[in-house]
Amino acid sequence: xxxxxxxxxxxxxxxxxxxxxxxxxxxxxxxxxxxxxxxxxxxxxxxxxxxxxxxxxxxxxxxxxxxxxxxxxxxxxxxxxxxxxxxxxxxxxxxxxxxxxxxxxxxxxxxx
Amino acid sequence: xxxxxxxxxxxxxxxxxxxxxxxxxxxxxxxxxxxxxxxxxxxxxxxxxxxxxxxxxxxxxxxxxxxxxxxxxxxxxxxxxxxxxxxxxxxxxxxxxxxxxxxxxxxxxxxxxxxxxxxxxxxxxxxxxxxxxxxxxxxxxxxxxxxxxxxxxxxxxxxxxxxxxxxxxxxxxxxxxxxxxxxxxxxxxxxxxxxxxxxxxxxxxxxxxxxxxxxxxxxxxxxxxxxxxxxxxxxxxxxxxxxxxxxxxxxxxxxxxxxxxxxxxxxxxxxxxxxxxxxxxxxxxxxxxxxxxxxxxxxxxxxxxxxxxxxxxxxxxxxxxxxxxxxxxxxxxxxxxxxxxxxxxxxxxxxxxxxxxxxxxxxxxxxxxxxxxxxxxxxxxxxxxxxxxxxxxxxxxxxxxxxxxxxxxxxxxxxxxxxxxxxxxxxxxxxxxxxxxxxxxxxxxxxxxxxxxxxxxxxxxxxxxxxxxxxxxxxxxxxxxxxxxxxxxxxxxxxxxxxx
Amino acid sequence: xxxxxxxxxxxxxxxxxxxxxxxxxxxxxxxxxxxxxxxxxxxxxxxxxxxxxxxxxxxxxxxxxxxxxxxxxxxxxxxxxxxxxxxxxxxxxxxxxxxxxxxxxxxxxxxxxxxxxxxxxxxxxxxxxxxxxxxxxxxxxxxxxxxxxxxxx
Numbered sequence: 030x031x032x033x034x035x036x037x038x039x040x041x042x043x044x045x046x047x048x049x050x051x052x053x054x055x056x057x058x059x060x061x062x063x064x065x066x067x068x069x070x071x072x073x074x075x076x077x078x079x080x081x082x083x084x085x086x087x088x089x090x091x092x093x094x095x096x097x098x099x100x101x102x103x104x105x106x107x108x109x110x111x112x113x114x115x116x117x118x119x120x121x122x123x124x125x126x127x128x129x130x131x132x133x134x135x136x137x138x139x140x141x
Numbered sequence: 142x143x144x145x146x147x148x149x150x151x152x153x154x155x156x157x158x159x160x161x162x163x164x165x166x167x168x169x170x171x172x173x174x175x176x177x178x179x180x181x182x183x184x185x186x187x188x189x190x191x192x193x194x195x196x197x198x199x200x201x202x203x204x205x206x207x208x209x210x211x212x213x214x215x216x217x218x219x220x221x222x223x224x225x226x227x228x229x230x231x232x233x234x235x236x237x238x239x240x241x242x243x244x245x246x247x248x249x250x251x252x253x254x255x256x257x258x259x260x261x262x263x264x265x266x267x268x269x270x271x272x273x274x275x276x277x278x279x280x281x282x283x284x285x286x287x288x289x290x291x292x293x294x295x296x297x298x299x300x301x302x303x304x305x306x307x308x309x310x311x312x313x314x315x316x317x318x319x320x321x322x323x324x325x326x327x328x329x330x331x332x333x334x335x336x337x338x339x340x341x342x343x344x345x346x347x348x349x350x351x352x353x354x355x356x357x358x359x360x361x362x363x364x365x366x367x368x369x370x371x372x373x374x375x376x377x378x379x380x381x382x383x384x385x386x387x388x389x390x391x392x393x394x395x396x397x398x399x400x401x402x403x404x405x406x407x408x409x410x411x412x413x414x415x416x417x418x419x420x421x422x423x424x425x426x427x428x429x430x431x432x433x434x435x436x437x438x439x440x441x442x443x444x445x446x447x448x449x450x451x452x453x454x455x456x457x458x459x460x461x462x463x464x465x466x467x468x469x470x471x472x473x474x475x476x477x478x479x480x481x482x483x484x485x486x487x488x489x490x491x492x493x494x495x496x497x498x499x500x501x502x503x504x505x506x507x508x509x510x511x512x513x514x515x516x517x518x519x520x521x522x523x524x525x526x527x528x529x530x531x532x533x534x535x536x537x538x539x540x541x542x543x544x545x546x547x548x549x550x551x552x553x554x555x556x557x558x559x560x561x562x563x564x565x566x567x568x569x570x571x572x573x574x575x576x577x578x579x580x581x582x583x584x585x586x587x588x589x590x591x592x593x594x595x596x597x598x599x600x601x602x603x604x605x606x607x608x609x610x611x612x613x614x615x616x617x618x619x620x621x622x623x624x625x626x627x628x629x630x631x632x633x634x635x636x637x638x639x640x641x
Numbered sequence: 642x643x644x645x646x647x648x649x650x651x652x653x654x655x656x657x658x659x660x661x662x663x664x665x666x667x668x669x670x671x672x673x674x675x676x677x678x679x680x681x682x683x684x685x686x687x688x689x690x691x692x693x694x695x696x697x698x699x700x701x702x703x704x705x706x707x708x709x710x711x712x713x714x715x716x717x718x719x720x721x722x723x724x725x726x727x728x729x730x731x732x733x734x735x736x737x738x739x740x741x742x743x744x745x746x747x748x749x750x751x752x753x754x755x756x757x758x759x760x761x762x763x764x765x766x767x768x769x770x771x772x773x774x775x776x777x778x779x780x781x782x783x784x785x786x787x788x789x790x791x792x793x794x
Contacts, residue, residue, distance in 0.1 A: 071320040109279045115781045127295040147744040158727035204745040
C-alpha cells in the first residue's frame with residue numbers, strides 16, 4: 030500500500046517538474062520521472078506475498094509465481110520510454126543550437 | 142480469407158526497414174517502394190470493408206494462441222472505416238510528397254518515419270488487446286513527433302518540442318489507466334475485459350479509471366483546455382505530414398481509441414452514464430466555440446485550418462456526447478468527411494507553399510489566376526468544410542443536428558447551426574483573396590508551373606470528396622451505418638469474439 | 642603540443658583507461674551475447690542483451706574518442722545493421738504466415754525444455770532484436786555525440 034502511494038507521489042513530482050521548471054533539461058528529467066513512476070506501479074501490480082520470481086528452472090517447476098504479465102508489459106514500456114527519451118534529448122540539442130539558450134521562457138518565437 | 146489482416150501492419154513495417162536500404166542504392170527506389178505500400182494498403186482496406194459488411198468480426202489470433210491468452214486482431218466495421226480513411230489520405234499524401242520532399246536531405250528517413258506512423262495507426266485500428274493499443278499508439282506518436290520537426294528550423298523545433306511534451310504526458314495517463322484497469326480486472330483482452338466489467342459492481346474506482354482515460358485522450362485529440370499544441374504543430378510541419386496528422390492521426394488516436402474503450406469495453410450509454418456523456422457534450426461545445434473564435438483573428442492560411450481542426454473535433458465530440466443512433470452516425474460520417482476535406486485543404490496549402498513560398502493571406506491574392514487547378518480544389522474543400530450541399534460536410538452536420546433534436550437537446554442544435562455561420566465567416570477570409578483579381582504584388586503574375594504528382598494527388602482527393610458527397614446514401618448504408626451498429630452493440634462485440 | 646590549430650590535441654582519456662578498455666570491452670560484448678542467447682532461460686533476452694552490446698561499443702568511444710572509432714564502425718555501418726536486424730525479425734514473423742499458419746506461429750522444432758536449443762522461434766527472434774537494439778542505441782549515441790563535435794568547431 031505504501032508503495033502505491035510512493036509511485037503516485039513520484040508521478041506527481043514529475044508533473045510538477047514538467048509544468049513549472051524553466052530549464053529544458055529539467056523538464057526532460059521530470060518527464061522521465063513520470064515514466065519511471067508508471068512503470069514501477071505497473072510492475073508492482075502483479076505482486077503476491079511469499080511468491081517466487083517467475084522463472085522456470087529445474088527446481089521450481091511447480092511453485093507459485095508472481096504474475097509475469099505486468100513484467101513483460103513493463104519491459105515493452107521501458108523500451109518505449111527509451112525511444113521517447115532519446116527523441117526528446119535530440120530535440121533539446123537541436124533547440125540549443127538554434128536558440129542558444131535552454132530557458133523555456135526565451136523560446137517563444139511562436140505566439141500560438 | 143482472414144490472412145490479410147496482419148498485412149496492414151506488416152507491410153508498412155517492412156517498408157520502414159527496407160526504405161533506408163533502398164534509398165542508399167538509388168533515391169527513387171525508396172520513393173517508389175513507399176508509394177507501392179500505400180497503394181496496396183488502400184486496396185486491402187477496400188477489401189476489408191467488403192468482408193465485414195454483414196456485421197461480422199474477423200478475428201485473427203497472432204501466434205495461434207487463444208484470445209484470452211494471446212493478442213488478437215479484431216476487425217469489425219468501425220475498424221474497416223478507419224482503415225479506409227487511413228488508406229485514402231496516406232495514398233494521396235505520399236503521392237504528394239514525391240516532389241514536396243525535394244527540399245529535405247535524408248529523404249529515406251522521412252519515408253521510413255511515415256511508414257512507422259502508418260503501421261502504428263493501422264495497428265491501433267485493428268487490435269483487440271488493450272496494451273497492444275497502447276504500444277501501437279506510442280509507435281505512431283513518436284513517429285509523428287519526429288516528423289513534425291523534420292525540417293530543422295527553429296520554429297519547427299519549438300513546435301515539435303511542445304507537441305512532444307504534451308503528447309507524451311497524455312500517453313502516460315493512458316498507460317496509468319491501463320495499469321489500474323489491469324489491477325481491477327486481471328485481463329487485457331478487450332472482449333474479456335468487457336465481460337469482466339459487467340460483473341464488477343460500479344465502484345468509484347471504475348469511474349476514476351474512466352476519468353483518467355478521458356483525460357489522456359483529451360490531451361491526444363486536442364479538445365480544450367489542452368488544444369495549445371495543435372496550431373503550432375500543424376502549421377510548421379511539412380504539408381503532407383499536416384494532412385496525415387490533421388486528417389487521420391488525431392481521429393484514430395484520440396477519438397477511435399476513446400470510442401472503442403467507452404462503448405465496447407465499458408459498455409456505457411446515455412441512459413446508464415449521463416454524467417459522462419454530458420461531459421463530452423460540454424467539451425465538444427466548448428471546443429466548437431473556442432476554435433471558431435480563435436480562427437477569426439488569424440492571418441495565415443495554415444493557421445486558420447489548424448484552428449478549424451479544433452472546432453471540428455469539438456463537433457465530433459458533440460455528436461458522440463449526444464449518444465443516440467443519429468448522433469453516433471453523424472459523428473462517424475463527420476470523421477469521414479473531415480478526414481478527406483482537411484487532407485485536401487492541407488495538401489493544397491502545401492502546393493501553394495511549395496510554389497509561392499508563403500501561406501499568409503496577403504501573399505495568396507489572386508490565386509485563381511496563378512494556380513487555377515489548386516484554387517478550384519481549394520474552393521471545393523472550403524465548401525465541403527462549411528457544409529454546402531451536395532458535399533459531404535453538409536450531410537455530416539445535418540445528421541448531428543438531427544441527432545440533437547431527436548434527443549431533445551434543442552440548445553445544442555441551435556448552437557451547432559449558429560456555429561456553421563462562424564465557420565463560413567473564417568472561411569470567407571481565405572476565399573476572398575483567392576477569388577479576387579491578382580495584383581502585381583508578386584512580380585510577374587504568370588501561371589505557376591504545374592507539378593504532375595502534386596496536382597494528381599490533390600485531384601484524387603477532390604474526386605473522392607465529390608464521390609462521397611454525391612453518393613451520400615450508398616456511403617451511409619455501406620460504410621458508416623455498419624460502423625455505427627458495430628459501436629452501439631456494446632457488449633455484443635465481446636459475445637461475437639468469444640463465441641457467445 | 643599545440644602546433645597546428647589544436648590538431649595534435651590528444652583525444653580520449655588517459656592511458657590507464659585506454660588499456661583497461663582494451664582488455665574489458667570484448668568481455669562486455671561477450672556478456673551481452675550471452676544474455677541474448679539465454680533469453681528463454683534466464684531474465685534478459687533481446688532488449689537487455691542489446692543494450693549491453695551497445696554499451697561495449699559506447700565504452701570504446703568514451704575511452705578512445707569518437708574520431709578514431711568512427712573510422713572503423715561508422716554511422717552508416719550501424720544503420721545498416723539496424724535495418725538488417727529489423728528485416729530478419731520480420732522474416733521470422735512471416736515464416737509462419739507463409740507456411741499456412743498464423744503470423745508469429747512457433748514453427749521451429751521445440752527441443753527438450755530448459756536446454757539452449759528449445760522453444761522454437763524465440764531464439765532467432767532474440768538474436769534479431771539484440772542486433773537491432775545494439776546497433777540502434779549505438780547509432781543514437783553517435784548522432785548525439787557527433788552533434789557536439791559540430792558545435793565545437
